[in-house]
Amino acid sequence: MSENLQQANTNQQGRMRVLRTRLRYSDDGGAVTLGVLPAGSLLMALYAYVEETFDDSGTDTLVVGRTGDGDAYAKTVDVDLTSTGLTTSFTGDEAMPQVVSAETTITAEYAGQNDDATQGAVTVTIVYGTCGI
Secondary structure, eight states, rough: OEEEOOOOTTSSSSSEEEEEEEEEETTTTOOEEEEETTEEEEEEEEEEEEOOOOOSOOOEEEEEETTTEEEEEEEOOOOOOOOTTEEEOOOOOSSSSOOOOOOOOEEEEEETSSSSOOOEEEEEEEEEOOOOO
């Protein structure tokens, strides 16, 4: 089951914040909410750290996006879930940095092609700033 490791406090402005969650192989096929960015936030960076390789007999994928566009920030080809390590470069539809004009729910989703993975863990981190807008 996914676990939110750190939820940002959105009540203070002008600070750097993170939304972070760990997805495991058992989260297969369901979008997990990292958190909600307040309107006017500056979305600065996305990181994915594969801590334990995924072992589905088919293709293992990860997407990161927002409500309404599940792969806005990271598409299925961006993160190699079959090797451990950090990924910092993504090909999503929406470039970073960017200011979100409205409150934005950030999501991540792991999917195993054959739904038979027995291991795997990846931590997804979004870095943003509250701009006071």
